[in-house]
Amino acid sequence: MDGAGGPGEGPAQEALQSLSRRLQVQEKEMELVKAALAEALRLLRLQAPPTSLQDPGTPGPTRDSAAAPPGLPPTRSPSSVSRGTQTETEVEMEPSPGPPGLSNGPAAPQGGAEEPGGTQSEGGGSSSSGTGSPGPPGLLRLVQPPQRTDTPRRNSSSSSSPSERPRQKLSRKAASSANLLLRSGSTESRGGKDPLSSPGGPGSRRSNYNLEGISVKMFLRGRPITMYIPSGIRSLEELPSGPPPETLSLDWVYGYRGRDSRSNLFVLRSGEVVYFIACVVVLYRPGGGPGGPGGGGQRHYRGHTDCVRCLAVHPDGVRVASGQTAGVDKDGKPLQPVVHVWDSETLLKLQEIGLGAFERGVGALAFSVADLGAFLCVVDDSNEHMLSVWDCSRGTKLAEIKSTNDSVLAVGFNPRDSSCIVTSGKSHVHFWNWSGGAGVPGNGTLTRKQGVFGKYKKPKFIPCFVFLPDGDILTGDSEGNILTWGRSLSDSRTPGRGGAKETYGIVAQAHAHEGSIFALCLRRDGTVLSGGGRDRRLVQWEPGLVALQEAEIPEHFGAVRAIAEGPGSELLVGTTKNALLRGDLDQGFSPVIQGHTDELWGLCTHPFQNRFLTCGHDRQLCLWDGEGHALAWSIDLKETGLCADFHPSGAVVAVGLNTGRWLVLDTETREIVSDITDGNEQLSVVRYSPDGLYLAIGSHDNMIYIYSVSSDGAKSSRFGRCVGHSSFITHLDWSKDGNFIMSNSGDYEILYWDVAGGCKLLRNRYESRDREWATYTCVLGFHVYGVWPDGSDGTDINSLCRSHNERVVAVADDFCKVHLFQYPCARAKAPSLVYGGHGSHVTSVRFTHDDSHLVSLGGKDASIFQWRVLGPGGAGPAPATPSRTPSLSPASSLDV
Numbered sequence: 066m067d068g069a070g071g072p073g074e075g076p077a078q079e080a081l082q083s084l085s086r087r088l089q090v091q092e093k094e095m096e097l098v099k100a101a102l103a104e105a106l107r108l109l110r111l112q113a114p115p116t117s118l119q120d121p122g123t124p125g126p127t128r129d130s131a132a133a134p135p136g137l138p139p140t141r142s143p144s145s146v147s148r149g150t151q152t153e154t155e156v157e158m159e160p161s162p163g164p165p166g167l168s169n170g171p172a173a174p175q176g177g178a179e180e181p182g183g184t185q186s187e188g189g190g191s192s193s194s195g196t197g198s199p200g201p202p203g204l205l206r207l208v209q210p211p212q213r214t215d216t217p218r219r220n221s222s223s224s225s226s227p228s229e230r231p232r233q234k235l236s237r238k239a240a241s242s243a244n245l246l247l248r249s250g251s252t253e254s255r256g257g258k259d260p261l262s263s264p265g266g267p268g269s270r271r272s273n274y275n276l277e278g279i280s281v282k283m284f285l286r287g288r289p290i291t292m293y294i295p296s297g298i299r300s301l302e303e304l305p306s307g308p309p310p311e312t313l314s315l316d317w318v319y320g321y322r323g324r325d326s327r328s329n330l331f332v333l334r335s336g337e338v339v340y341f342i343a344c345v346v347v348l349y350r351p352g353g354g355p356g357g358p359g360g361g362g363q364r365h366y367r368g369h370t371d372c373v374r375c376l377a378v379h380p381d382g383v384r385v386a387s388g389q390t391a392g393v394d395k396d397g398k399p400l401q402p403v404v405h406v407w408d409s410e411t412l413l414k415l416q417e418i419g420l421g422a423f424e425r426g427v428g429a430l431a432f433s434v435a436d437l438g439a440f441l442c443v444v445d446d447s448n449e450h451m452l453s454v455w456d457c458s459r460g461t462k463l464a465e466i467k468s469t470n471d472s473v474l475a476v477g478f479n480p481r482d483s484s485c486i487v488t489s490g491k492s493h494v495h496f497w498n499w500s501g502g503a504g505v506p507g508n509g510t511l512t513r514k515q516g517v518f519g520k521y522k523k524p525k526f527i528p529c530f531v532f533l534p535d536g537d538i539l540t541g542d543s544e545g546n547i548l549t550w551g552r553s554l555s556d557s558r559t560p561g562r563g564g565a566k567e568t569y570g571i572v573a574q575a576h577a578h579e580g581s582i583f584a585l586c587l588r589r590d591g592t593v594l595s596g597g598g599r600d601r602r603l604v605q606w607e608p609g610l611v612a613l614q615e616a617e618i619p620e621h622f623g624a625v626r627a628i629a630e631g632p633g634s635e636l637l638v639g640t641t642k643n644a645l646l647r648g649d650l651d652q653g654f655s656p657v658i659q660g661h662t663d664e665l666w667g668l669c670t671h672p673f674q675n676r677f678l679t680c681g682h683d684r685q686l687c688l689w690d691g692e693g694h695a696l697a698w699s700i701d702l703k704e705t706g707l708c709a710d711f712h713p714s715g716a717v718v719a720v721g722l723n724t725g726r727w728l729v730l731d732t733e734t735r736e737i738v739s740d741i742t743d744g745n746e747q748l749s750v751v752r753y754s755p756d757g758l759y760l761a762i763g764s765h766d767n768m769i770y771i772y773s774v775s776s777d778g779a780k781s782s783r784f785g786r787c788v789g790h791s792s793f794i795t796h797l798d799w800s801k802d803g804n805f806i807m808s809n810s811g812d813y814e815i816l817y818w819d820v821a822g823g824c825k826l827l828r829n830r831y832e833s834r835d836r837e838w839a840t841y842t843c844v845l846g847f848h849v850y851g852v853w854p855d856g857s858d859g860t861d862i863n864s865l866c867r868s869h870n871e872r873v874v875a876v877a878d879d880f881c882k883v884h885l886f887q888y889p890c891a892r893a894k895a896p897s898l899v900y901g902g903h904g905s906h907v908t909s910v911r912f913t914h915d916d917s918h919l920v921s922l923g924g925k926d927a928s929i930f931q932w933r934v935l936g937p938g939g940a941g942p943a944p945a946t947p948s949r950t951p952s953l954s955p956a957s958s959l960d961v
Contacts, residue, residue, distance in 0.1 A: 279831075281891070283850050285813050285859040292815070292847035293834040298891075305887040308896045309873045310937035313885060313919060315365050315902060317694045318347050319929035320660025323626040323639040327474060327528065327583075328375040328429060330627035330639040333409050334382025337364075338629065338637055340645065341373040342660070343904035343926040344881070346387050348409060351631075351647055351657055363694075365902075368405050368414050372904035372926060374446075377430035379438040385409050386418075386441055388427025392904075394880070402426045404443060406457060416460045419443060422453065429473060429488075432457070434480040440501075442486055444473045452476070452488065454499055454509060463501055464509030469493060474528045479536075486511075487538060489527040494540060494550065496569050516550060516569045531585040531593060533608075537572070541582030541595055547610060549573035575610035578602060583641075586628035596625025596638070603628070603638065605650060616650045623662075643927065659696045660929065661685060665922040667709045667720065668909040675913050677920050678718055679929060680706025686720060688732065691918060691931060700735055702728070708750050712778035713757040721748030727762055729778065738779045743770045749794055754803040755839040759784065759820060761806055763794030769808060771824055785824035790814055796843040796865075800836050807833070809843045813859055841867035841874070841888075851895030852876050852886055864909040868916045868934075875919050877907035883921050883932070902930060 280293045281301075298304065322329060322342045330340050337348045346366040366385075371392035378385055385407055392400040402423040406416040419427075424447035433440040440463070441455045449467035456463055471491035479485035486497040494516035501509045524542035531539050538550040551572040580599025587593055592613065593606045601618040603625060618625060623642030631637055631647070638646040638654060643662050648654035667680035675691035686706055687699040705723040712718065717738060721727045725746055729739035746765035753760050753774070760781060762770040769787035774780070792811035799806055804821040808814075817827040817836075827833060834847070841848060844865045852874060854861060864877040867888055876884040876897070881904060884897040903923035910921045912934070919932040 281847065281850065283853065283893075285853075285857060288813055290813050290815065290845055290850075292845075292850055293831045294847060294891075295834050297835070301892060304889060304891050306892060306895075307887070308898050309885055309887040311873050311885065312898060312935045313883070313900050313932040314935055315345075315367070315900075315930060316918065316933040317363055317691075317931040318342060318345055318365065318902075319658070319689065319694075319696075319931070320927055321347075321639055321643050321645045321658050322373075322926075323623070323641055323643050323645075324662050324927075326374060327627065328377065330629045330637060330645070331376060331378045331385075332629045332631055332637065333378065333385075335409070336632060337409070338631075338645070339376060339378065339385060339409065340639065340658075341376060341387065342643075343902060343923050343928040344369045344372055344389070345902050345928075346373055346376070346385070349645075349658065364412065366405075366407055366409075366412050367902055368407065370400055370901070371402075374426050374428060375430050377432050377441070379432050380434050381438065383409050384415065384438070386430050386432065388430050388443065390426030390446070391424070402445065404430065404441070404455075406441070416457065418455050418457075418460050419453070419462070422462060423447070423451070429476040431477045431486075433478040433483040435478070435483045440478070440483060442476050442478060444468065444476050444488065450490075452486075452497065452511060454486075454501075454511070456506070459506075461506040463506060464499060464511050465507075466511040466513075468495065468513075474526070475530060477530065477532065480532050481536065487530060487532075489530050489540060491526055492523055494527055494530070494569070514569060517571075519570055521548065521571050521574060526581065528581065528583055529585045531587045533587070533593075534591060538569075539585060539593060541577070541585050543581040545576055545578040545580055545582060545597070547575045547577045547582065547585075547595060547606070549610070573610065575606075577604055577606075577610075577612075580624075583624060583626050584628045586630060588630055594628050594636070596628050598624040598641070601625060603636075603650065614650045616653060618646065618654060622646060622656065656696070659687075661687065661927040663927060664905075664908075664925050665927055665929070666707045666908050666924070668911050668920060668922050669709045669711055669718070670911045670913050670920065672711050672713050672715050673914050674715065675915070675918065677911065677913065678709050678711070679922065680709055680720060681922075681927070683927075686730070689929070691913060691920075694931075698735060700730075705747075707747055710751045710753055712753050712774070713755065714776075714778055717778035719751045719753070719760060719762075721751045721762060723747040725764065725766075727751060729781065731779075739781055741772075741781065744768070746793075750797055752797055752799060752840070753778075754799045754820075755801060756803045758803060759799075761787075761797055761799070761820075763797050763808065765793035767791065767793055767810070769794055769797060769806065769818070769824075771820055785820075787818045787820075787824045787826070789816060789826040798838045798840045798843050801839045803839075805833070805836060807836075807838060807843055807846065809845045813845060815843070815845050841865070847891055848889040849874055849886075849891075851890035851892045852884065852897070855894065863906060866910050866912055866919075868912045869914065870916050872916075873934075875910040875912065875921075877910045877921060879906045881905060881907060881923075883907055883910060883919075883930075900932070903928060 280291050282289050282291050320342045321340050330338070332338055333348070337350050339346060339348050341347065344367065348364040350362060369387065369389045371389045373387050374390050375388045376385060386404055388404045389402055391402045394400055401421055402425065403420045404418040404427055405414050406418060407414045418441065423443070423445040426446040427443060428446045428450070429444040431442045432438040439457060441457050443453050443455065445451050448470060450469055450473045451465060452468040453465040454463045455461065468488060471493060473488050473490040475490070476486065476488045479487065484499050486499055488495045488497065496514040496516060498512045498514070499509060522544065524544045524546070526543040527540050529541045533539060540548045540550065542548065548571050550569050553568060553570050577595050578597030578600050580597060582595055583598050584596035585593060591608065595604050595606065601620065601624050602615050603618065604615040605613045607613050618638065618640060622644045623640040625638055626641050627639040629637040634649045635647065636649055640646065643660040644656050645658035646654035647657045661679065661681050661683050663681055663683035665679055665681035668677065670677045676688060676697065677691060678686065678688050680686045680702065682705050684702045684705060685699050686702050688697040690697045702720065702722065704726065706720050707723055708721040710719050716732060717729050718732055719727055719729050725744040725748060726740065726742045727748055728737050730737055743762060744764050744766040748762055748764050750763040751760065757778060758774055760772040760774050764770065767790045771784040771787065772781040773784045787806065790808065790810040791814065795809045795811055797806055797808040804819065806818040806820055808816050808818065815830070817830055817833040819825045819827055842865055844862045849865060852862060852865065861879050862876055863879060866875050871888055874886045874888045874890050876886065878884065881901060883900045886895055886897045903921065903926060905923045905925040908922045908924045910919060912919050916934055919934055921930045921932065
């Protein structure tokens with residue numbers, strides 16, 4: 066083109082012409098740079114003095130450029146772009162005249178290789194490897210500095226020196242051209258003037274470091290994530306290896322599974338209350354104090370591999386049977402449901418019953434009573450709800466039959482006759498006659514007699530029943546009625562099945578509650594307790610179904626789910642809002658165990674007290690006392706809470722919601738002192754700076770919002786926004802000086818931000834390699850890349866937290882496990898200590914302020930685990946100092 070626009074051409078045509086001219090100029094300049102580079106590299110290989118491309122009028126390297134390692138450019142430098150198998154070099158050009166809004170040439174291809182000082186991100190869709198193939202997901206390898214060869218490039222010659230004409234053209238780009246030479250791995254190319262090189266020459270620490278590489282690279286979903294090695298680490302071999310000396314011991318479990326389970330609350334002979342949540346069966350002695358029999362507190366049976374669904378207590382009051390649901394392991398292989406019979410005094414498993422015999426899960430359990438618990442009846446969750454009878458001592462199946470296609474909610478042996486078994490559930494009550502087959506496995510038979518409702522309305526559900534001393538049976542149904550069932554001779558007018566001589570019919574009915582009856586309990590004095598759903602009432606009945614006394618459960622605890630009789634007149638009541646209440650009908654009830662009722666995500670620990678705060682999909686914000694193992698307070702957020710963080714003063718806490726709103730609450734008065742909305746998408750992380758002057762809020766709209774905060778944390782004003790992520794924000798951390806932020810996003814980017822300098826994106830991520838971070842919760846970074854398992858798809862790790870003493874890293878994974886690694890964890894396939902107990906993906910982990918405990922959240926199981934951190938040898942918490950983490954300054958060394 067000649068650049069002359071015709072009369073009909075508009076501004077767009079002129080812009081295209083100008084752009085074309087600029088591209089031609091830049092292409093010529095690129096060819097000149099390539100020629101100069103080829104000649105300089107040839108001279109270096111011949112050990113000849115390097116040809117300087119810097120004229121006398123050009124200033125020397127700046128302080129920023131000197132901070133780069135051997136072979137790396139300063140902040141504004143060219144980036145290496147991979148095209149096929151040949152690596153070409155793009156040089157930063159001066160802008161040529163052209164219309165505003167147009168870039169100085171075409172953008173680098175998507176597949177450009179990551180280099181320090183480039184504009185690509187350290188991970189995610191905007192960066193990829195420039196050397197080799199991506200490899201399988203989760204692959205980690207050390208990235209070597211690019212090695213230059215004397216392969217002739219286009220329009221360049223290796224046999225003749227460059228002419229004066231290209232030298233003159235390059236003089237105005239002396240800094241960029243000199244930086245190109247710095248890409249060589251040879252120390253001679255720097256003329257011995259590198260301020261970071263040790264005086265020892267090629268054998269110095271810097272030279273060895275350069276030979277080993279300056280970064281490591283891992284791949285998630287085929288995407289490369291480049292992480293730069295801190296200058297204080299001479300070799301990855303210096304880093305700690307092996308699992309940490311610290312260990313975890315389960316100290317307390319918050320919550321109780323009452324929302325969607327039955328047969329979940331009993332009292333043992335020792336006086337301990339037994340119930341379950343997630344994969345843990347909890348033995349709780351009301352009154353607090355140290356754990357174990359005779360002292361109070363909690364003990365835990367942790368033999369199950371998936372969520373516990375039901376319990377049964379042996380007539381001896383010591384042995385317990387617990388049934389779990391089916392699940393899958395981390396490789397997707399199914400885990401079969403099973404029943405464990407275990408000793409509540411020693412917490413040792415005595416028998417494993419039914420492995421491979423049940424489908425989906427174990428729905429209901431019952432020990433026989435008349436023969437001192439010799440048999441166990443099990444109903445599974447298959448379509449046919451298989452009913453089976455097992456020999457407890459041998460673990461063998463004696464009889465099995467399809468019970469019904471309708472759900473079965475309860476099962477029990479007649480306490481006076483083990484040959485009679487009762488099941489109830491959706492629209493049915495079934496009476497089973499069992500003949501043991503002389504104890505021969507598989508020879509027993511089960512025959513069914515269906516309960517006849519006759520003139521009484523058949524309810525939709527019969528959730529519970531209890532045997533009376535006189536042989537009658539009471540059932541509670543979804544209509545709020547208590548029905549009394551008795552045996553009667555059959556006649557032609559009685560609908561029945563099989564022509565049996567005897568049938569079971571209703572002999573009495575009493576309307577007891579508004580809504581469903583969820584629980585019935587026979588007391589030692591012969592009276593019966595019933596617990597209502599909708600009306601939340603507890604009613605005591607004397608024989609003949611005459612009401613004696615009643616009490617009402619407060620609404621915020623939910624409906625009555627289960628009832629157990631404690632010592633004297635004491636009662637234990639489990640509720641549908643996952644609370645365990647203790648009291649009696651005269652004095653009322655107070656909570657001893659409380660928990661969330663839906664999926665949990667938000668967790669933060671108090672800056673100087675053993676307290677922590679949780680929030681989740683049940684819209685409750687809860688503050689927990691870690692020393693007293695109790696709920697300090699809770700409020701209704703009206704919306705789903707997803708993240709939270711305490712101000713360093715502890716006076717306020719910020720909570721991020723799923724609508725883009727975030728609140729600041731006074732931790733003492735529980736009043737909302739600030740209510741602000743940023744965008745309309747959910748917030749995934751909120752984090753105060755260490756000095757409390759700023760608040761960073763990571764959103765699913767790909768932005769980090771920065772607010773200035775008053776000294777007491779009560780007032781906030783918008784300071785700026787960090788814009789540059791290409792996916793939603795997942796994690797972020799502040800530097801110890803409170804000036805910088807490191808952040809991760811949903812497409813595996815690692816970006817750094819200068820907040821104090823105006824929320825600017827730091828394009829040279831290499832310069833952040835030695836920065837010290839006040840917290841480390843980002844799941845991607847050099848110090849923690851070893852926590853990722855092989856073959857990870859990028860979603861395997863939900864949360865990560867470094868201890869305050871910087872000794873260990875706790876990790877919450879997607880396979881119901883909590884891991885403990887040494888810190889820094891910068892070795893591939895790093896070993897860890899693995900702890901189970903959660904029945905769902907673990908969503909968050911945080912250490913308390915003194916590192917004495919670790920708190921972990923189960924997702925859909927709504928459980929909160931408090932782990933005690935034990936130092937080496939299992940005695941007490943790990944000391945706060947000295948730290949095993951290297952100080953990440955250039956002159957530091959690794960202190961193991």
